[in-house]
Amino acid sequence: MFKGIIGLIVVLFTQQTYANTQVSVGTGYQHASILGAQLAYNDGVNRYYVAAGVVGYGLGYDRVVSNNKKHSVGIAIGSEELTSENGFAVLTYNYYFTNSNESGWRIGATVGRRKEDVASFFGDFGEVKTHSAVSFDLSYLF
Numbered sequence: 001m002f003k004g005i006i007g008l009i010v011v012l013f014t015q016q017t018y019a020n021t022q023v024s025v026g027t028g029y030q031h032a033s034i035l036g037a038q039l040a041y042n043d044g045v046n047r048y049y050v051a052a053g054v055v056g057y058g059l060g061y062d063r064v065v066s067n068n069k070k071h072s073v074g075i076a077i078g079s080e081e082l083t084s085e086n087g088f089a090v091l092t093y094n095y096y097f098t099n100s101n102e103s104g105w106r107i108g109a110t111v112g113r114r115k116e117d118v119a120s121f122f123g124d125f126g127e128v129k130t131h132s133a134v135s136f137d138l139s140y141l142f
Helices: 002-012
Strands: 021-028 033-042 046-053 054-066 071-080 084-096 106-122 123-141
Touching: 021 071, 021 106, 033 054, 046 071, 084 123
Parallel strands: none
Antiparallel strands: 021 033, 021 123, 033 046, 046 054, 054 071, 071 084, 084 106, 106 123
């Protein structure tokens, strides 16, 4: 998965796609942590992104579903050390206060599944449990 993230970053920064590159900073599973950043390629309707957070990483895809480009739905996968050490997969919804192609605030929600180690401060018990994953996402798109 790490090689895939590096490959996507290389593609995002080629000269041909640089004009369609977006950066955002925010919270929630879409940003892979309590606080994280996204680097995205946006073709006007589709957004493909990598996310790196304080304690996690992820990949995602969003598709605009409204004519005014203020609503999108998508999927995000990744891992973060606080609640989903063994991964998460969530469906996403975002509302853009401007639109998905312009700078501005974005709010969203995610719902899905996450896998967490059963552990304590003193060590890992080797058991993995699956739980629901729900988050409210707030970000600023540059």
